Amino acid sequence: MPAITFIHPDGKSDRVETSGGESAMQAATHHGLDGILSECGGNAMCATCHVYVDDSWLARLPDMADDEDALL
Numbered sequence: 824m825p826a827i828t829f830i831h832p833d834g835k836s837d838r839v840e841t842s843g844g845e846s847a848m849q850a851a852t853h854h855g856l857d858g859i860l861s862e863c864g865g866n867a868m869c870a871t872c873h874v875y876v877d878d879s880w881l882a883r884l885p886d887m888a889d890d891e892d893a894l895l
């Protein structure tokens with residue numbers, strides 16, 4: 824089962840297991856993590872689920888979509 828480690832601004836971290844079909848935002852909100860507000864429900868309109876991805880993982884991700892780039 825995939826897992827995501829969320830590192831908070833204070834340096835503390837939470838590791839959550841996901842179903843594999845949900846976004847990082849959905850995994851965070853489903854597990855009640857603080858700091859992920861999801862104000863637009865994941866519709867790429869508010870950027871409250873903006874994350875920083877470690878450089879070592881960038882090649883594993885798809886390219887940024889145009890709507891993501893425009894929002895950020």
Ligand code: FES
Pocket residue numbers: 848860861862863864865866867868869870871872873
């Ligand atoms: S919840 Fe992610 S952009 Fe709004």
